Amino acid sequence: MDIKETWIRYIHDLQDRICAGLEQEDGLATFQEDRWDRPEGGGGRTRVIAGGEVFEKGGVNTSVVFGQVTDPMRKQLGISGEHWFACGLSLVIHPVNPFVPTVHANYRMFELYNAEGDTVDRWWGGGTDLTPYYLFEEDAQLFHRTLKNACDAFDPALYPEYKITCDDYFINHHRNGERRGIGGIFFDHQRAEEPRNADFRMGLSRACGDAFLQGYLPIVRLRKNTNFTAVHKYWQEIRRGRYVEFNLLHDRGTLFGLRTNGRTESILMSLPPTVRFDYDHHPAPGSLEEDLLDVLLKPRTWA
Amino acid sequence: MDIKETWIRYIHDLQDRICAGLEQEDGLATFQEDRWDRPEGGGGRTRVIAGGEVFEKGGVNTSVVFGQVTDPMRKQLGISGEHWFACGLSLVIHPVNPFVPTVHANYRMFELYNAEGDTVDRWWGGGTDLTPYYLFEEDAQLFHRTLKNACDAFDPALYPEYKITCDDYFINHHRNGERRGIGGIFFDHQRAEEPRNADFRMGLSRACGDAFLQGYLPIVRLRKNTNFTAVHKYWQEIRRGRYVEFNLLHDRGTLFGLRTNGRTESILMSLPPTVRFDYDHHPAPGSLEEDLLDVLLKPRTWA
Numbered sequence: 001m002d003i004k005e006t007w008i009r010y011i012h013d014l015q016d017r018i019c020a021g022l023e024q025e026d027g028l029a030t031f032q033e034d035r036w037d038r039p040e041g042g043g044g045r046t047r048v049i050a051g052g053e054v055f056e057k058g059g060v061n062t063s064v065v066f067g068q069v070t071d072p073m074r075k076q077l078g079i080s081g082e083h084w085f086a087c088g089l090s091l092v093i094h095p096v097n098p099f100v101p102t103v104h105a106n107y108r109m110f111e112l113y114n115a116e117g118d119t120v121d122r123w124w125g126g127g128t129d130l131t132p133y134y135l136f137e138e139d140a141q142l143f144h145r146t147l148k149n150a151c152d153a154f155d156p157a158l159y160p161e162y163k164i165t166c167d168d169y170f171i172n173h174h175r176n177g178e179r180r181g182i183g184g185i186f187f188d189h190q191r192a193e194e195p196r197n198a199d200f201r202m203g204l205s206r207a208c209g210d211a212f213l214q215g216y217l218p219i220v221r222l223r224k225n226t227n228f229t230a231v232h233k234y235w236q237e238i239r240r241g242r243y244v245e246f247n248l249l250h251d252r253g254t255l256f257g258l259r260t261n262g263r264t265e266s267i268l269m270s271l272p273p274t275v276r277f278d279y280d281h282h283p284a285p286g287s288l289e290e291d292l293l294d295v296l297l298k299p300r301t302w303a
Numbered sequence: 304m305d306i307k308e309t310w311i312r313y314i315h316d317l318q319d320r321i322c323a324g325l326e327q328e329d330g331l332a333t334f335q336e337d338r339w340d341r342p343e344g345g346g347g348r349t350r351v352i353a354g355g356e357v358f359e360k361g362g363v364n365t366s367v368v369f370g371q372v373t374d375p376m377r378k379q380l381g382i383s384g385e386h387w388f389a390c391g392l393s394l395v396i397h398p399v400n401p402f403v404p405t406v407h408a409n410y411r412m413f414e415l416y417n418a419e420g421d422t423v424d425r426w427w428g429g430g431t432d433l434t435p436y437y438l439f440e441e442d443a444q445l446f447h448r449t450l451k452n453a454c455d456a457f458d459p460a461l462y463p464e465y466k467i468t469c470d471d472y473f474i475n476h477h478r479n480g481e482r483r484g485i486g487g488i489f490f491d492h493q494r495a496e497e498p499r500n501a502d503f504r505m506g507l508s509r510a511c512g513d514a515f516l517q518g519y520l521p522i523v524r525l526r527k528n529t530n531f532t533a534v535h536k537y538w539q540e541i542r543r544g545r546y547v548e549f550n551l552l553h554d555r556g557t558l559f560g561l562r563t564n565g566r567t568e569s570i571l572m573s574l575p576p577t578v579r580f581d582y583d584h585h586p587a588p589g590s591l592e593e594d595l596l597d598v599l600l601k602p603r604t605w606a
Contacts, residue, residue, distance in 0.1 A: 265582060
């Protein structure tokens with residue numbers, strides 16, 4: 001089985017496992033699937049959960065898409081070649097309880113072919129990052145440690161690099177450098193070059209994908225029954241507003257998808273279910289809410 | 304008194320009159336003012352209303368700003384000159400009642416100077432547009448007729464042109480061309496060229512600015528006491544989500560302001576107070592909600 005086929009199977013299997021794990025944790029809601037075709041080639045499986053006991057809204061989507069390299073792609077992605085192929089999984093989970101963090105993950109492989117159909121380029125990209133509304137240091141440590149362990153099995157130099165790339169990516173630049181959350185890992189354009197061959201690159205991406213449930217579910221379990229009030233929910237909705245701002249103003253994947261005629265509903269499933277935008281909102285000095293802002297402005301070492 | 308001074312006084316006077324008119328209509332909440340300075344030159348008066356009987360959130364902002372022409376401005380605005388000046392009013396009002404429409408207006412003058420300080424270019428821009436959640440044809444007609452009357456006093460050719468410019472501007476391109484609302488008027492780069500001299504251009508912008516309360520308050524009065532249920536509020540919040548999408552993905556003013564280090568809170572006061580993002584939301588066939596979508600997809604003639 002070639003690399004492409006192996007990766008596609010992996011991504012669909014990962015989607016099944018993640019959906020099953022989240023459904024079990026929720027106990028009430030289940031994922032509904034929409035299969036869609038892309039007129040230009042390929043399609044996807046969008047799986048959405050809503051109104052759950054634990055998860056208010058979420059999506060775990062996969063797509064296998066391909067087509068001709070267009071001029072906007074040449075310009076925006078700086079790629080050459082005649083045909084492209086991409087397969088990946090993208091998920092965002094917005095929990096009900098403000099003490100359970102929102103999570104995002106995305107793992108994908110991209111290939112380019114020349115006019116004869118030979119593969120001329122191939123890379124992996126991805127990441128997993130956490131967006132808490134209240135900071136629990138032990139949760140941040142567990143989340144980062146899980147990702148670090150997955151990376152360390154391949155090379156201890158990887159996690160520190162991917163952690164910084166993540167901190168530097170999820171920034172609301174129009175809000176004085178405030179991060180979307182407490183990070184995780186993020187990487188892109190990871191090509192197979194000896195000694196990090198295709199087995200290494202695919203293996204690493206799979207290890208990180210496999211670590212998703214392991215790094216997130218224990219936190220959900222620990223926090224999902226925490227009592228919360230309207231005050232906590234209000235703060236969650238204010239912070240969800242920042243999530244919307246990041247995704248619509250800065251996220252390269254969202255903007256590229258919308259500009260290149262991607263499936264709007266699958267792309268925007270990432271937006272939170274209920275959101276508030278207050279004018280000039282500031283948490284009270286010394287509050288738990290302000291503690292969160294501190295860590296969003298100055299990312300810390302967690303693992 | 305020169306053109307610049309006359310325009311600045313007009314804008315501040317308009318801000319006072321609009322705030323007074325809206326406060327009177329609300330009867331409970333009042334505008335709170337934040338004055339701010341721009342490090343690079345000038346500043347503004349942000350006036351925000353929240354938690355009112357009629358208005359859930361709104362801002363009526365003015366700014367008088369100036370500075371050196373930078374490379375990003377040359378590139379994005381296609382302007383020359385050494386120094387620039389801008390003064391304008393920008394407002395967005397989000398009512399509580401889903402039967403009262405959201406409204407936006409913006410009127411501004413821009414000047415460019417050479418190194419010697421001579422004015423080398425000057426133009427006006429602006430517009431007023433309505434975003435209902437339920438369509439009342441008589442409201443759309445009244446709103447458009449008021450704007451048409453303001454324009455017709457100067458030249459009957461203007462309203463039809465500005466109406467189309469507005470319909471073509473407020474489009475959520477990622478949603479099959481769905482408009483943000485039922486339009487109004489929109490114009491930009493209106494330079495003084497005989498016979499449409501500076502008196503004509505400023506007079507027209509003032510007439511449109513003055514028409515704001517006249518075109519909006521009667522609708523507010525007519526609808527603010529309409530009974531509504533959670534179903535209507537839900538739909539309002541879904542549509543507010545589209546408002547967020549337009550402002551953060553497509554609105555040139557918002558994106559330019561955020562990219563050029565404008566005051567974030569003043570720019571984003573336009574975002575609605577509470578918002579919902581559902582996956583793949585569709586109103587029931589034949590419903591009032593679907594009637595609204597029809598007119599957003601196919602703009603109509605109202606005056």
